[in-house]
Amino acid sequence: MSRSARASTVSAARHVALVALPDAGMATLAGIYDVMNAHALMGLVNTPARAPFQVEIVGEVEGPLGLASGVEMPVQRTIDRVESTDIVIVPSLLVRGAGWQTGRYPRLVDWLRRMHARGALLCSACSGLFLLAETGLFDGKDATVHFAYARQFAAVYPAVTIHPERVLVIAGQREELISSGASTTWHDMVLYLVARFAGATDAQALARLFALQWHQDGLTPYMTFEGKVDHGDAEIAAAQRWLATHFAVASPVDEMIKRSRLAERTFKRRFTAATGMAPIAYVQRLRIEDAKRRLERTDTPVDEISWRVGYEDGAFFRRLFKRTTGMAPGAYRKRFGIPDFARPS
Structure with a gap:
């Protein structure tokens, strides 16, 4: 079935689990939340019940969670209480100092695997791919990540083929593994999801409403060349x-x-x-x-x-x-x- 056909047959709201964890940045997490809730918030549908998405902020512990940005975000539901979902989104993560340390979120990683097995799309914004890659589901697949983290990501996850110059990469047999590149390419990811499940007209309306950009020139113009110097010669x-x-x-x-x-x-x-x-x-x-x-x-x-x-x-x-x-x-x-x-x- 084509994406347009899928969108036209949708009636029930898709559940979106937006993952909050201490490494997450505020801007991406809040931006995704507001845009995917915009049908109800901005009056694009007659009643909230007709909104195409039901977005929840989920995490390991319910209640206020301190983010990497230094502010708190309320976790609305724990992952233990989310038995299934349609879409999981991991927002941008701040990867500091020595780099991403694997194994810190085993419950989240196991939950992500379960959600995928039960049919969920797994989506990453920017550096959110660091967490999703721990599931092993992206091994042997194409993906994108913020170009500033590309070398570091490749060192930690060599089995994932990354294309940091690409804005959006959709992989998997069900087109269920979705990654967006640097920073505000979460715009492209969210607009893609809206187009896929609510239709292109809705995606265009949201792009106009929020002045969101489709990064149609790719990310190469944004990338700064840094020659490899850690070669030992x-x-x-x-x-x-x-x-x-x-x-x-x-x-x-x-x-x-x-x-x-x-x-x-x-x-x-x-x-x-x-x-x-x-x-x-x-x-x-x-x-x-x-x-x-x-x-x-x-x-x-x-x-x-x-x-x-x-x-x-x-x-x-x-x-x-x-x-x-x-x-x-x-x-x-x-x-x-x-x-x-x-x-x-």
Whole structure:
């Protein structure tokens, strides 16, 4: 059955269990709660009984729960009292210091497995995937997570194939494993769920009402390039440090090789093995990253930015910029540049 057909046949409200735990952030949890309750709250249905979702905040213990944001959120029902649900959503989690420590929430993980076995969709917003991945249900599946946590997540859960550049990933035989990427891509996840179970018209109405964004350009434009430096090759690390401030010079790869104590083929082989990128590709990413900052913070013409980061051919720079970020330089500036009203007078 198609998603539109599924949505059109829905009459009863879907139960949504929104998981609260001490690592959760306030903004995502509260935002999801309000938007998925908006049919009743904002008068989009004649009576609350006709709302497509019944959202409850659930957790291990009922009552006020201190969140990572430093504020309390009331847990409305304990997971022990939730025998089944249609949709489980784990909101953004704050992963600090040494990283995500597995095994801290065995009751939650067991409950998540049971809910999935009884037919529930399992959804993560941003870093909520850290908890869901403990179930093992995402092993061998595609998913997305906040790009800032991508390396850390891959180290903890190597069996999950992550795509941090993607906004939303839907996996599983029943399309029941849903993950959204960085931060406010919970907008896309919630709008997807509304479209799937209440219809596209409702999803569009909520997007307008809350000014929610569909991140249709993906997350690549938001991602900041950080070259791998924990590889243990001192010669390549020295080359990377030099390149960080000299990427705009003419023929930077040749310069790096000259400055090293290695033969050209050996240098290129070791650089690629250490960083995961060929030297010229690494240079291009550094140049594009610098160009992004200039587009965001200045009114400098694109051709001049092209020259300043190391490209005399402005047309080549524009093609490379769009291939790397998914957006043309002008469109990128329009999206991420500081608006006039926010600039110091």
